[in-house]
Amino acid sequence: MSQIKNYAYRLIKEKKQIAEDKVFYLLEELRKDDVFRSLESQRNGLTFEMARLRAQKADLGNRNELLKDLKEKISSRIAELGHSDDELVVKYACNACKDTGIINGTECECVKKLVYDLLRQECDNLVTDVDSFLKVAIPKETTANYANYLKLLDRLQEVFPNNERKVITLSGTVGTGKTYLASVFANAIMKKGYSAYALNSIQLNSLFLKYHLAPLQEKNEIFEELIDADLLIIDDLGVEPILNNVTIPYLYELLIMRKDKTTIFTTNLDAESIRSRYGDRIFSRIFNVNTTWALTLTGQDLRLKPKN
Ligand SMILES: [Zn+2]
Structure with missing residues (x-):
């Protein structure tokens, strides 16, 4: 692989890391809040339980409503803490490959474009x-x-x-x-x-x-x-x-x-x-x-x- 392409992949990887870190650090911050942490752990527990019940082909009861309710509570708590749900979604520079540079084993167009831009700068x-x-x-x-x-x-x-x-x-x-x-x-x-x-x-x-x-x-x-x-x-x-x-x-x-x-x-x-x-x-x-x-x-x- 050419040096410039290696470099392009490195830049893409860095972008991915930065996008993911942003969400990670925000979550860390939110989890300092007791209310958020408790709601989040209730939601995780419920999601896990629902997965288990689905696997056993058992009745979910009213758990879907409970989950919806919990998600709403989490959203409002996030808003109360001065943030939004959207900030917890990783913003990839390229949604097609999620900043991996690869789609189904082939090189994503964003790599070509980046290589081109890099060469143009040179x-x-x-x-x-x-x-x-x-x-x-x-x-x-x-x-x-x-x-x-x-x-x-x-x-x-x-x-x-x-x-x-x-x-x-x-x-x-x-x-x-x-x-x-x-x-x-x-x-x-x-x-x-x-x-x-x-x-x-x-x-x-x-x-x-x-x-x-x-x-x-x-x-x-x-x-x-x-x-x-x-x-x-x-x-x-x-x-x-x-x-x-x-x-x-x-x-x-x-x-x-x-x-x-x-x-x-x-x-x-x-x-x-x-x-x-x-x-x-x-x-x-x-x-x-x-x-x-x-x-x-x-x-x-x-x-x-x-x-x-
Ligand atoms: Zn891409």
Whole structure:
């Protein structure tokens, strides 16, 4: 299970605990009152007796009325003590799963929603409103072309995570909206309940270095999030310094470890610069037209041009 999902379950569990504690402490308080305590114990005794009689298929007599009467007395006593019956009902954040996160063995929608919200908080730089972005940020004459990219990514997110090509490389000069496209894609898959992890190449490089220097037993943990994320976005590949024995080998290793999961690169570099900077092995994993979506966004017309 991904870290973010673990965290979501922990939050849900905490919410459940808080909701239940509230009722528990109120009951404790009410029980300090002799009248309440006595009524409550009469009711419990009666309920127990009725259960026993039912099991024996015996006549309940007037016990139903007695129980009703006791319940009314309890309600009025609670009111006299300044509270209400309603406060004794546990208020779950999600009534469907009663804050367990699980309904009949399957994950409740509230978990997905929470994971999505958590990820959104993490990626608060992501733009979410596609239409207004197209109106504001993209020149009118190129909107239609740019929309082709969005359409392609939309098709990919529909089949995600079963998309055949696992690497998407968005290249182009500054201001062509690469990062935005990656963000749109990330938001789409997060809405489906998948996890996305975004970092820029400088942060990634620091992680590689940390991994390189870490004691063996700590190494896995450093890479965990990079490997676990259903979608990994590496923004601005090429601005990081190349660290000897670190940047290139670990980038390659990461690509191998994520061969069944989707990774998006954005870069200002063109294909040839990628090849000369990272070598053939990485180049072929990032720009191979048969196995990746290598798309170049051009500043002028943002046309969809699969890279050869
Ligand atoms: Zn739920």
